[in-house]
Amino acid sequence: xxxxxxxxxxxxxxxxxxxxxxxxxxxxxxxxxxxxxxxxxxxxxxxxxxxxxxxxxxxxxxxxxxxxxxxx
Numbered sequence: 100x101x102x103x104x105x106x107x108x109x110x111x112x113x114x115x116x117x118x119x120x121x122x123x124x125x126x127x128x129x130x131x132x133x134x135x136x137x138x139x140x141x142x143x144x145x146x147x148x149x150x151x152x153x154x155x156x157x158x159x160x161x162x163x164x165x166x167x168x169x170x171x
Contacts, residue, residue, distance in 0.1 A: 108140035109148075116153075 101113045113136075118129040132153035139148045 110138045110140075110145070112136045112138065 103111045103113075105111065114134050115131040116134045117131045120127045134153070135151040136147050137149045138145045140146075
């Protein structure tokens with residue numbers, strides 16, 4: 100995990116994340132992809148301001164970029 104403080108109560112956190120699925124006794128693992136969180140400090144502490152996620156399919160992350168069947 101990388102944490103970069105920009106000052107003025109702002110920070111960026113980057114972590115490599117890998118999807119893992121179980122198909123019975125078989126374990127499937129995807130490639131690492133960077134997830135990036137932008138944080139801002141307020142009266143209650145640090146809060147997530149925005150998130151940049153990889154274009155994975157399914158219900159976990161960004162279903163809007165999924166392609167099904169022969170659509171591409």
